[in-house]
Amino acid sequence: MHVRPPKNSQSKDFLQMEGIGVLMTCPMFPYLEQELEQRFHLHRLWDFPSRRRFLEAHAGSIRAVVGDTKVGADAELIDALPGLEIVATFSVGLDKIDLGRCGEKGIRVTNTPDVLTDDVADIAIALMLGVLRKVCGCDAFVRSGKWKSGDFGLTAKFSGKSVGIVGLGRIGSAIAKRAEAFGCPISYCSRSEKPHVSYKYYPTAAELARHCRILVVACALTEETRRIVGREVLDALGPEGVLINVGRGAHVDEPELVAALLEGRLGGAGLDVYENEPEAAEELFPMDNVVLLPHVGSDTVETSTAMADLVVANLEAHFAGKPLLTPVI
Amino acid sequence: MAPNSPFINFPNSTVHSSQVPITLESWLPMASRAAPPPLPRRPPPRVLLLRHPHHFSLLDRPLPDGFRFLKPWESPLPLDGFLSSADARSAEAILTSARAPVNADLLRRLPEVRLVISTSAGHNHIDLAECRRRGIAVAGAGDTKSEEVADLAVGLLIDVLRKVSASDRYVRRGLWSSEGEFALGSKLGGKRVGIVGLGRIGLEVAKRLEAFGCAVSYNSRKKKPYVSYPFYSNVHELTTNCNVLVICCGLNEQTHHMINREVLLALGKEGVIVNIGRGPIIDEKEMVQLLVQGELGGAGLDVFEKEPYVPEELLGLDNVVLSPHAAVLTPETVSNLCDLIVGNLEAFFSNKPLLSPLLDE
Numbered sequence: 001m002h003v004r005p006p007k008n009s010q011s012k013d014f015l016q017m018e019g020i021g022v023l024m025t026c027p028m029f030p031y032l033e034q035e036l037e038q039r040f041h042l043h044r045l046w047d048f049p050s051r052r053r054f055l056e057a058h059a060g061s062i063r064a065v066v067g068d069t070k071v072g073a074d075a076e077l078i079d080a081l082p083g084l085e086i087v088a089t090f091s092v093g094l095d096k097i098d099l100g101r102c103g104e105k106g107i108r109v110t111n112t113p114d115v116l117t118d119d120v121a122d123i124a125i126a127l128m129l130g131v132l133r134k135v136c137g138c139d140a141f142v143r144s145g146k147w148k149s150g151d152f153g154l155t156a157k158f159s160g161k162s163v164g165i166v167g168l169g170r171i172g173s174a175i176a177k178r179a180e181a182f183g184c185p186i187s188y189c190s191r192s193e194k195p196h197v198s199y200k201y202y203p204t205a206a207e208l209a210r211h212c213r214i215l216v217v218a219c220a221l222t223e224e225t226r227r228i229v230g231r232e233v234l235d236a237l238g239p240e241g242v243l244i245n246v247g248r249g250a251h252v253d254e255p256e257l258v259a260a261l262l263e264g265r266l267g268g269a270g271l272d273v274y275e276n277e278p279e280a281a282e283e284l285f286p287m288d289n290v291v292l293l294p295h296v297g298s299d300t301v302e303t304s305t306a307m308a309d310l311v312v313a314n315l316e317a318h319f320a321g322k323p324l325l326t327p328v329i
Numbered sequence: 330m331a332p333n334s335p336f337i338n339f340p341n342s343t344v345h346s347s348q349v350p351i352t353l354e355s356w357l358p359m360a361s362r363a364a365p366p367p368l369p370r371r372p373p374p375r376v377l378l379l380r381h382p383h384h385f386s387l388l389d390r391p392l393p394d395g396f397r398f399l400k401p402w403e404s405p406l407p408l409d410g411f412l413s414s415a416d417a418r419s420a421e422a423i424l425t426s427a428r429a430p431v432n433a434d435l436l437r438r439l440p441e442v443r444l445v446i447s448t449s450a451g452h453n454h455i456d457l458a459e460c461r462r463r464g465i466a467v468a469g470a471g472d473t474k475s476e477e478v479a480d481l482a483v484g485l486l487i488d489v490l491r492k493v494s495a496s497d498r499y500v501r502r503g504l505w506s507s508e509g510e511f512a513l514g515s516k517l518g519g520k521r522v523g524i525v526g527l528g529r530i531g532l533e534v535a536k537r538l539e540a541f542g543c544a545v546s547y548n549s550r551k552k553k554p555y556v557s558y559p560f561y562s563n564v565h566e567l568t569t570n571c572n573v574l575v576i577c578c579g580l581n582e583q584t585h586h587m588i589n590r591e592v593l594l595a596l597g598k599e600g601v602i603v604n605i606g607r608g609p610i611i612d613e614k615e616m617v618q619l620l621v622q623g624e625l626g627g628a629g630l631d632v633f634e635k636e637p638y639v640p641e642e643l644l645g646l647d648n649v650v651l652s653p654h655a656a657v658l659t660p661e662t663v664s665n666l667c668d669l670i671v672g673n674l675e676a677f678f679s680n681k682p683l684l685s686p687l688l689d690e
Binding site: 118119122123125126127129130133135136138139140141142143147148151152153154155156157158159160177178180181182183277278279280282285291292293294296299300301302303304 | 506660
């Protein structure tokens, strides 16, 4: 289901919202800033030397926070904004928002599901092809002039390789659909087995890893899924196995992953997320069996625009007393 | 002595060669003392390797027994000299690849050749008419590669649109921490993809891209029955209705430079071209110029007009992804190809039908 919010609403409510204080936590997307600025009184947290200085000046006037995967709304921020009514995150992930605190205080929360599903699933497949067929390595080979002295060598076939998906939600299902078109047998693990799904279910990530060549993390980050990929799962995946992470860096025990790759105990990895972004496991930089992307899962013009429109539409709906488009709580 | 007489001359035998008729009984004791000479055997067929058999060496696999392989690169003579040698001229079969054409001139110099085996898809590098004229059988590379090639086509396309290689480079140079976010890419879903040549490879590409939400249409010599994708009878018309073009056809007189400046301009500033067919299908000089000028959005290329040379200007562009003709280089495909080469050689020289005869289209 794709939500299509109205753009540039011209209602009376639109004009009355100019005075509403909206806090943007960090630079995200210039178009989003512009759209927010046109409708509300936009405050940019990064314009201030510190969070404390901002709060001293404007805490009382903030009724909405727009955060993202880098800077969200933690308990400290929520508590410091007495007038806060709604947190609208420019992401589908909610791990940077203290949902418990929001719930306690009756603060609404919205995110941007569905509009970014395709893009993230596309990047997951891009990472699989990149690691197995060494697309990036081949590109570097040609650019360096080495092709003039010899051919590149063999790369691993992708079509038909078994793919195991951790988390069969919107994104996991979209990944499955794409991988199936390559003839890949699909299996998954999830909190519980999904009815009406023909893919093979395994109750744990380790069990799943034992039965697939490519393991892809596509679940939400919660207390249960933190470090869901650790030594046991990596060992189960093994020297021919490949790990793909389009979830959160915190899903994977990164030191274990790095060690497994450096020691050849894991065949390869395609990563879009890391434990300490924008630091990206430097030890892996010289390796040719990894692909390292700077958290670009949903970073297309089309999707960022759709996400921005959804954030704005949710805020407008809230302040106009209308139902939220994509509420979480 | 009459030719078919039972008189047999044994050197060093105790029987005097003065014509004693030999009966079986008198022969047997002699047979126990000296073994008969071996019957004349056919020497192993001579196979000329025009290029180093890298498919076998990629797998550390030895060339098959039962053949004598002629290797020009092991000779002190230059290729031309080698081809004039008695050794080369005794060749009964030629093993070749895309970079070593088998033309009428070569066939004239090798009069004993009865079989040509190509290790590359397509046959524009073999003079099929001349082979037919000389009664030379031709075997091709079979159809084992479609999935791998289609996989790479999709890989190149996503890479160009989502700037995968470019952003991987960005991360490895440490720029994510120092410079911040990388540029936004373009969504694959919803793209209107035109496939040029809807053979096995084209169909595999179409099937994959449909799963990503692309709208697929195609151009081919003839409309394909049982295919629901919209058909365009010429490449230019196809391109005006698409923002992505994937070249999946073979190279021949009609397709040479078929993707010219006009077609590329129709693809446009946001358009992306992917080529996993053959370099000369695209007018490379025009394409490079348009990419550099920003008149063409991007390109994913596995093939070039003069491999392994790639136009310098492309090496500095972030909106192109370059691949060293690697579409078929996976262990499965290379192993299948080696099996096919061996199988075709063995079949031909034991008078059995070729496994993958090449039919002229």
